[in-house]
Amino acid sequence: MQIETPIYIIEEDLLRRNLSLIADVARRADVEIIMAFKAFALWKTFPIIREYIGSTTASSLSEAKLAFEEFGSPAHTYSPAYKSSEMAEIARMSSHLTFNSRSQFETMSSLALKANPELSLGLRVNPQYSEVGTMLYNPCAPGTRFGVTADKLPAQLPSTIEGFHCHCHCESGADVFQRTLVHIEQHFSPWFPQLKWINFGGGHLMTRSDYDVDLLVGILRQFHSRYPNLRIILEPGSAFAWQTGTLEASVMDVVSVRGIKTAILDVSFTCHMPDCLEMPYHPVVRGAETVELDMATSPCCYRLGGNSCLSGDFMGSWRFDHELQVGEHIVFEDMIHYTTVKTTMFNGISHPSIGMLKKDGKVEILRRFCYEDYKNRMD
Numbered sequence: 001m002q003i004e005t006p007i008y009i010i011e012e013d014l015l016r017r018n019l020s021l022i023a024d025v026a027r028r029a030d031v032e033i034i035m036a037f038k039a040f041a042l043w044k045t046f047p048i049i050r051e052y053i054g055s056t057t058a059s060s061l062s063e064a065k066l067a068f069e070e071f072g073s074p075a076h077t078y079s080p081a082y083k084s085s086e087m088a089e090i091a092r093m094s095s096h097l098t099f100n101s102r103s104q105f106e107t108m109s110s111l112a113l114k115a116n117p118e119l120s121l122g123l124r125v126n127p128q129y130s131e132v133g134t135m136l137y138n139p140c141a142p143g144t145r146f147g148v149t150a151d152k153l154p155a156q157l158p159s160t161i162e163g164f165h166c167h168c169h170c171e172s173g174a175d176v177f178q179r180t181l182v183h184i185e186q187h188f189s190p191w192f193p194q195l196k197w198i199n200f201g202g203g204h205l206m207t208r209s210d211y212d213v214d215l216l217v218g219i220l221r222q223f224h225s226r227y228p229n230l231r232i233i234l235e236p237g238s239a240f241a242w243q244t245g246t247l248e249a250s251v252m253d254v255v256s257v258r259g260i261k262t263a264i265l266d267v268s269f270t271c272h273m274p275d276c277l278e279m280p281y282h283p284v285v286r287g288a289e290t291v292e293l294d295m296a297t298s299p300c301c302y303r304l305g306g307n308s309c310l311s312g313d314f315m316g317s318w319r320f321d322h323e324l325q326v327g328e329h330i331v332f333e334d335m336i337h338y339t340t341v342k343t344t345m346f347n348g349i350s351h352p353s354i355g356m357l358k359k360d361g362k363v364e365i366l367r368r369f370c371y372e373d374y375k376n377r378m379d
Contacts, residue, residue, distance in 0.1 A: 011244055123148060263303070
């Protein structure tokens with residue numbers, strides 16, 4: 001089947017594989033696992049996802065609306081700061097609402113509870129420990145704006161604070177969670193008897209092939225035995241859509257300067273794969289081998305360049321088993337989580353369509369983008 005590029009394609013079978021594993025972890029560990037929209041928000045897949053989980057997590061008014069209106073359940077909401085003009089609407093569409101600071105709690109909690117008396121309020125805390133090596137993604141980096149440290153908490157919490165939220169990971173293993181949990185308990189266990197729930201945030205990449213799921217389940221069950229009063233919540237993002245789909249592009253031209261060949265594609269790293277440049281990380285290209293930059297002039301080695309006017313919109317290098325031709329398809333692996341929610345329409349570059357490879361082998365187009373989508377952002 002010929003697919004018109006550019007297009008993101010998520011595979012239903014692979015999505016269900018991840019969802020089944022996540023649901024099994026939740027059952028075995030007796031915890032609630034919810035999906036973070038900041039990593040995956042393709043709402044036309046929600047009917048599938050609702051078969052496996054009951055809630056999602058939001059970090060803005062728009063995400064809370066998506067949870068309430070499209071997923072069909074109130075959100076677990078956290079934001080670094082809430083606007084008073086949005087507080088009532090966010091509260092009405094949330095079941096749990098976490099404040100980032102004591103000052104936000106003091107100024108906003110009454111507004112939230114007035115709008116939704118059933119709301120369960122929490123506070124984000126910072127154990128000042130994270131093994132995330134990339135500072136851009138380290139939620140506990142020195143000077144972080146996220147969360148309250150233990151020395152800033154009163155011995156007796158306000159009666160309306162029912163939970164703690166603590167996010168320390170990014171695509172981490174269960175062993176990292178095990179080491180981090182020591183610091184969380186060391187700093188915050190004196191307050192646990194006052195709470196009803198604890199949210200251990202995201203970054204628990206339990207669907208990665210080498211993740212020790214049994215270790216995670218054991219850690220959570222042991223935590224339960226130490227603090228039976230606490231309901232445990234995890235909110236991974238990447239784990240839901242990990243290795244579930246691709247970004248397919250086409251070669252539009254091949255240019256060569258000083259022996260370095262660049263295949264110019266109908267996609268953009270800047271616009272459609274921003275994490276590749278931000279983290280940075282080198283994406284896997286199907287049928288190609290990543291090579292060192294000093295091999296860029298070797299036979300069948302190419303940089304891949306985006307079709308924007310930004311000079312740095314390229315990455316390299318890859319070695320193929322043949323010379324690339326105009327019109328040839330290039331497939332970037334694992335381009336669904338985070339990638340699909342962070343795209344832009346910079347430079348008016350054509351935005352990739354979104355499709356789903358169904359269980360029957362047919363590709364259903366979920367969304368096509370057009371000029372009006374670009375124009376209306378400026379309206």
